[in-house]
Amino acid sequence: MAEPALLLEAEGLCVDFAGRVALDKVAIQVRAGEIHAFLGPNGAGKTTTLRVLLDLLRPQSGSVKHFGLTLEPSSSAWRQRIGFLRGEGGAFFDLKAVDMLNLMSELQERPPVRRTEVLQALRLPGSALSLRLGACSTGMRQAFAITAALQHDPQLLLLDEPTNALDPLVRLAFLELLSAARARGSGILLSSHVLDEVERVADRVTLIHQGRVKLCAPMQELRLRMPRRVRSVGADGREHVRLIARADAAMLQSLAAENPRDVLIEDAGFDALFHTLEGQGAT
């Protein structure tokens, strides 16, 4: 079966700010019908990469293609087919929500065909549309920003930490919206540092750390490679913490031999994964 079309293709992106390397030969691809998670700790280069992909920041070197065509800064054709959600909350707090959505829709040059559906999914009542964004809660503003990004049914979605400030129910509804967009054939680049939401929806994951792509793999592979942190309380009451590659039978046997009073095994998080990958020389 032929692979789905490439909606976004970036290669060799290098960005530095006054000598500090922000991106070092970053490459990323998003295909139609795929949710591609872009993971990394704060300051890893996720937002910088998204800005480059949208021509909001021009790289020192590297290339970006949207829908198979090299990024043309003066063209609005590729922009019409993209939805972008900025990570740091909404903008235009002086506007009513409905006016902001109308402005975005007019600037996008595409009708807001999915506005009602998204508003309902995010549990935003119709009366909220007449509220001034400045008077809305942070969560509501984020929900309206999501609506602005999704309302024109974009083929490619670039989302920068979209679930910040969303309550758990709305977060779940948002992830369902993403799944529905994927089912319609949209490609989604989901930048996040929240592993559990990525695990729910992502098909593929790119890990970035200190401006470098450390790993690009299917989600299942990332799960297998995620190191675990084992916290055990020994018979003497002292806590021992160790990092292991995986909690396999041999490891559990050796742990049992220590006769611990209590044991907690958890994902060790990104930093540990990045250190592990560094140790393995993964790129």
Next chain:
Amino acid sequence: MKLALTRYVLRRARRGCLLAMALPVLVGVVNGLAYPSWSRERDVLRPVVQRLSAWLRSDVINVDIFTPEGAFLIPFQHPLTLLAAALAAATLMLPLPAGERSRGGLEVLLSTALTRRKLVLSLAAALVPVALLLGHAPLVGAVLGAVCVGELQHLPLGTYWLVVLNYSLLVAWFGCLALRISVAASDGAHAIRIFAVCTGLAMLLDFLSHALRDYEWVRYATPLGWYEPSPILHNGAPNILSLGVLLLTSLLLLADALRHAQSRRSA
């Protein structure tokens, strides 16, 4: 050009622009109400005005402020009217793109189908109605003042309208300067500082050109030097060179804003 953005910018700046328009109108009304008093006392006041004329530009002195046509030209020349041009330009052009650059709104706008070129052109389009409306504000002030004291029939409205044209171009010039600064500045506060320095410098040079007669040519280094209400009233016709200089330099500022917006590394 995106009219939706132009409308948004106008709506956002409406309070500042209305305040700017209110200044020349207010000056005109107060001036009109005061005119009968100083007209009655012309014999006493004329020597005083002549002594003050050492601080006035030669083209200003050419106007006799004890006649209705000269007196009601004051709203066009008043420092508050000049300040109103700068105020309207700053209110209109500095919040976007400069102000929204630090708040994140600019990136939201430029992630839509809006290109950097369309952004600048949409902002420039917002200047047109503001320049025309604010351009008429001193005329409205002069007319209201004249109506209050029954002098309307003495006003050369056709000639005043030529001054309106000159003033509108001055507003457009300040608007294009503010746009150029806004495109280049790192944030709103940075843009306001640069614009305030440029405006202050222009007004200082204009004042020095009054005070230092030997250096009167200095005023032509600022846009204020090319705004000439008194010669227009004196000659009954606009100075084509002045209008041309203001128009051409406004277009050059706009072209440079476009060039800079498109070549910026970050939005």
